[in-house]
Amino acid sequence: MIYDLVIIGSGPAGMSAARQAAELGLQVALIDEQSQPGGQIYRNVAKASKQQLDILGPDYCAGRALVERLSHEQIVHIAVATVWKVQKDGFVYYTKNGKADFVQGKHILLATGALERACPVPGWTRPGVMTVGSAQILMKAGGLVPDNAILIGSGPLLYLMAVQMLAAGCKPKALLETQTFSSLKSALPLLPRSLAGWVMLSKGLKYLAKLELAGIKRYTGVEQISLHGNENAKATEAASRVQFVHKGKRKELEADLFLLHQGVIPNTQITRSLELAHDWREDQVCFAPQSDEFGRTSCERIHNAGDGAGIGGAYVAALSGPLAALDIAYSLGVISRAVRDEKAKVLLKKRQDALAARPFLDRLYTPPKDWRLPQDETIICRCEEVTAGDIRSYVALGCTGPNQTKAFGRSGMGPCQGRYCGLVVSDILAHETGLSQQEVGSYRIRAPIKPVSIGELASLDR
Amino acid sequence: MFKPLKKKTDDEMVTIHFNDQALQVDATMSVAAALLSHDIRTLRQTLKSQSPRGPFCMMGACFDCLVQIDGATQQACMTMVQEGLKIRSMQQNPENLQDEAEQNASETSGSETGGSGQNSTGADT
Numbered sequence: 001m002i003y004d005l006v007i008i009g010s011g012p013a014g015m016s017a018a019r020q021a022a023e024l025g026l027q028v029a030l031i032d033e034q035s036q037p038g039g040q041i042y043r044n045v046a047k048a049s050k051q052q053l054d055i056l057g058p059d060y061c062a063g064r065a066l067v068e069r070l071s072h073e074q075i076v077h078i079a080v081a082t083v084w085k086v087q088k089d090g091f092v093y094y095t096k097n098g099k100a101d102f103v104q105g106k107h108i109l110l111a112t113g114a115l116e117r118a119c120p121v122p123g124w125t126r127p128g129v130m131t132v133g134s135a136q137i138l139m140k141a142g143g144l145v146p147d148n149a150i151l152i153g154s155g156p157l158l159y160l161m162a163v164q165m166l167a168a169g170c171k172p173k174a175l176l177e178t179q180t181f182s183s184l185k186s187a188l189p190l191l192p193r194s195l196a197g198w199v200m201l202s203k204g205l206k207y208l209a210k211l212e213l214a215g216i217k218r219y220t221g222v223e224q225i226s227l228h229g230n231e232n233a234k235a236t237e238a239a240s241r242v243q244f245v246h247k248g249k250r251k252e253l254e255a256d257l258f259l260l261h262q263g264v265i266p267n268t269q270i271t272r273s274l275e276l277a278h279d280w281r282e283d284q285v286c287f288a289p290q291s292d293e294f295g296r297t298s299c300e301r302i303h304n305a306g307d308g309a310g311i312g313g314a315y316v317a318a319l320s321g322p323l324a325a326l327d328i329a330y331s332l333g334v335i336s337r338a339v340r341d342e343k344a345k346v347l348l349k350k351r352q353d354a355l356a357a358r359p360f361l362d363r364l365y366t367p368p369k370d371w372r373l374p375q376d377e378t379i380i381c382r383c384e385e386v387t388a389g390d391i392r393s394y395v396a397l398g399c400t401g402p403n404q405t406k407a408f409g410r411s412g413m414g415p416c417q418g419r420y421c422g423l424v425v426s427d428i429l430a431h432e433t434g435l436s437q438q439e440v441g442s443y444r445i446r447a448p449i450k451p452v453s454i455g456e457l458a459s460l461d462r
Numbered sequence: 463m464f465k466p467l468k469k470k471t472d473d474e475m476v477t478i479h480f481n482d483q484a485l486q487v488d489a490t491m492s493v494a495a496a497l498l499s500h501d502i503r504t505l506r507q508t509l510k511s512q513s514p515r516g517p518f519c520m521m522g523a524c525f526d527c528l529v530q531i532d533g534a535t536q537q538a539c540m541t542m543v544q545e546g547l548k549i550r551s552m553q554q555n556p557e558n559l560q561d562e563a564e565q566n567a568s569e570t571s572g573s574e575t576g577g578s579g580q581n582s583t584g585a586d587t
């Protein structure tokens with residue numbers, strides 16, 4: 001069967017698009033890696049316990065409505081399916097239960113969300129160092145709360161995480177924040193003078209007040225962060241100490257777990273593998289696929305919605321999904337242009353209002369320079385253990401582009417395919433060569449975007 | 463390093479084996495979460511420098527959680543536990559994973575895939 005629409009990713013964008021498309025009469029297949037719809041932001045939300053919902057808070061609970069709206073006879077949910085190849089002709093290949101399979105759509109909507117930005121500080125590859133996002137997933141899907149942990153980096157998620165840990169009775173040991181007073185000063189003029197701006201601000205202040213009340217130590221403007229093991233103990237491997245510079249003084253703290261976060265970036269693995277056009281977004285310090293207000297990409301049959309098209313957050317994603325669905329229904333001839341535009345009006349307005357706060361957040365939590373351009377010894381490609389210094393030495397040997405770095409030293413060629421090091425490599429090359437990130441470009445990504453074995457492929461041979 | 467939100471009863475648990483160590487774990491967890499709940503954070507070593515690695519992203523993106531599960535290389539964070547699951551840490555780098563995967567997929571278009579049923583991804587033990 002050929003579906004009208006194949007949606008990849010069942011986070012807020014994918015789920016809301018599926019519902020909108022189904023309501024317009026489209027046959028929809030929604031493919032996702034997890035067993036439950038929700039994406040990472042609403043991971044496991046339909047099955048979460050009362051205790052989990054209480055701890056995770058109202059923004060998480062909001063995902064339940066989206067999941068409920070997925071039960072519609074026009075929507076087929078293909079769960080626990082790992083997509084490894086998407087083709088411009090509408091074929092989507094995936095692996096499920098150890099077997100490869102495919103679906104075909106007249107149209108494709110990519111809703112693959114975000115990845116956490118790499119946090120290349122010395123020692124970030126050690127066991128016991130994880131991302132804040134990973135700890136969120138463990139709370140949502142595993143019922144595990146980080147204990148005796150230090151949160152490091154910047155961004156609203158750092159505070160949300162700390163507040164949730166408090167609610168769960170596991171007070172974070174400290175917050176090491178990279179944003180400085182001058183980041184706040186340069187961001188303040190961007191604070192929207194609108195209701196949305198005030199809501200956001202008051203929420204942020206409420207979180208900070210809670211942390212203060214609980215007596216959690218916050219170090220801001222922290223620099224030169226590095227993670228270390230306990231060299232005297234038998235298990236030297238896992239991180240047990242963080243060193244950093246605060247107000248010109250070198251400091252050290254001990255903990256059992258170190259959670260890093262420096263915001264999120266669009267997951268562009270599929271859009272890159274399709275060779276869609278991408279732009280460097282200086283405001284968000286990342287690449288994003290070109291897409292218009294309806295999520296149309298440089299390929300006619302492929303739309304893109306949610307954080308994968310540029311970071312806007314879950315609420316914005318849930319507005320972008322239906323907008324893409326409306327446009328897809330229009331291009332399939334199901335609704336007229338006038339109907340599309342009429343239905344889109346409210347969504348566009350809401351999204352515009354919600355995005356008003358974005359420039360402020362982007363500026364306030366812009367990744368610090370030493371995380372974007374790490375010192376020479378720092379590993380940037382986790383898979384192949386390539387350091388920032390290695391990349392710089394390739395430039396000295398005449399390497400100008402990210403793809404060439406692969407030939408010089410296998411960076412980006414490990415199983416993660418440059419998901420974490422990609423942006424860092426582009427940034428370092430841009431800095432070293434004096435070219436812009438747009439000119440330097442990014443790794444070429446080839447299918448399969450997730451490993452697939454010969455055994456799994458056997459099922460396609462039919 | 464991680465605390466369970468709620469103590470699970472015995473019938474909500476299953477037994478898995480990590481490098482011959484038997485572990486009682488919450489049946490609803492991924493392998494990575496289950497191991498972390500027992501404070502096991504090192505799941506493999508890299509080939510290049512024998513550096514220890516463990517779960518980092520928990521969402522299938524970093525591949526630092528690769529383990530051998532019943533003989534096949536799998537991401538521990540993307541695999542759910544099951545009674546009797548046998549998990550081994552990996553001493554070898556999954557270096558060939560991507561190369562092989564690329565080769566495999568380029569063969570799909572021609573549908574020339576042999577049905578050996580063998581998992582090829584780095585399982586060279």
Ligand code: FES
Pocket residue numbers: 494516517518519520521522523524525526527528537538539540
């Ligand atoms: S922890 Fe990153 S892929 Fe499993």
